[in-house]
Amino acid sequence: MSVSNFRKAKEKAFLIAVGITTLIAILPLFHIIATVLMNGLPPIVAKGPVFITGTLSEGGIGPAIVGTFMLTFLSSLIGLPIAFLVGVYAYEYPKSAIGRLTKALLQIMLEFPTILVGVFVMDIIAIPMGTYSAFAGAFALAIILMPYVAVYTHEAMRQIPFTYREASFGLGLTKFKAVFRVLVPVSKRGIMTGVLIGMAKVAGETAPLLFTTGGLYQSYPHSISQPVGAIPLLIYTLVQSPSASDHAMAWGASLVLLLIFLAVFIPIRRSLKEVKL
């Protein structure tokens, strides 16, 4: 009897421990959101709309916001077509040596240290160009973006029932037409998810931008061959400054970044069963 009581007590303790530990695991997110709101709202409210539109000396992060959108857009422009084709290739040739190599490489790139990409792009683009530039930053981000899009494209197309393939080849379509006219449209949704998740991810990246975009916060960017700023990069710089007013700016910028991220990420995430990050 006492043995079974002991076992029951152990079970109770276990259940409580699991519940509490789970709470601890997700608590940081809520604490982060709460502190970012608490510390980020006052500087934004104090400055008003200037915080969103003004330059850094006016007390705003306008150029950084524009820079982030510019970099995200440009990196998608560079990365999406390539990544899409790579994902399709990996789907079409799952058994060939190159196909398998590509697939393994994409998985590894998904986990790869992002700072290495930044230094690499500085070496092949920023140094030959002689200046930091939006293009170099966008290229670095494109390298981060590609594995997300490619892996999602690959996964989405793998979900298509094999009979669809048979049917399209049965109609006498060439491989090109079967893939791009039938199979890709069928898996459109999955591919779009990959695109959005990749974009949400690169919009928040800092390390690849450290040595590639330079940073521009006193005026709005006007050319892709010139340095631009980005919100994460600005936060990184401001946090390291000793002045308290810079820290307040950093919190405000973090709130803007957090809102952009949540606005993109939550709707995608809710419309799906699962994601891979």
Add this chain to the structure above:
Amino acid sequence: MAQKISEKVSEILGKIKTCMGFQKKGNKVDSFKLITSPAVLFVLALFAGMLIVYFYNAMPAFNREGLSVYLKDVWRAVENPSEEYYGLASAIWGSIYTSMIAILVALPLSIAYSIFVVDYAPKRIKNTLIITSDVMAGLPTIIYGIWGAFVLVPFLKDYVMTPLHRYLSFIPIFSYPPITGFSYFSAGILLGIMVTPFASAIIREAYQMTPFAYREAAFSVGMTRYEATKVMLGYIKPAMFSGVILAFGRAIGETVAVSLVIGNTFNLSANLFAPGYTISSLIANQFGNAFIYSHMLPVLYAAGLALFFIGLLVNSAGLYLLRRWEKNVSI
């Protein structure tokens, strides 16, 4: 004349196409391969190019210092080039040390999370928990960084590090006085929080895959839920292992969040509360001014090369083990 040239050109082009496998029998070009291959080649070339760039730029460091660039713990950045000497041992140590702390934090959290989500959470809460974890995985790392530097570090310093140091400083790893709070410990905890969702995703998926029959069997012989869970966890041990390896890979590559909380000091010590450096935070911090010195830049590329190989090795090992386990389970 012009016609002859164009004939010649198309003949050569045809030969090239046949060689590269774009052209099948007959005269039809496989336009699928023609379009996708350049993209694949581009990605492969990018990866190879990365390796070459790091290797090429790191060569001077290997020529000058040999392998001791990785083994020695010195950082003499001085104006006189002949006196400059750099060793990366403390940064490599810092990377490994903080990532170890991170997985020690992440492992229990992610196991408990997986058990709770799969076994006990009602459907509504379950969905919310999974979304929360995914948001944590995708959250911009700089936000973890600013939270870590301004909230987590002071908290850990006041409520964890100071008491531990005060009462347990006879234990060597607690002996360093936590003056600023920026330390291996803070970095490890922050990294642990950051990689928990990645480990959770893998472990949860694996735990969900355990056959229901096993669970029924466990309960039918009268096991408590605790005992049944213990058995199930034994079943997914390999997946847990690969989850830990992949989390380690993420932690070791993280840059900005770590560099804001680790203190950025050259230091090779096991003291949890001592400030340190990691490879990635070293590159982030020193790269900008490395150009002033004559021999520092190649050393930083050598550091990048080390990170490159660690990342490659750790991630491919983790992915390989995970795939192998998945294959065994699905059969």
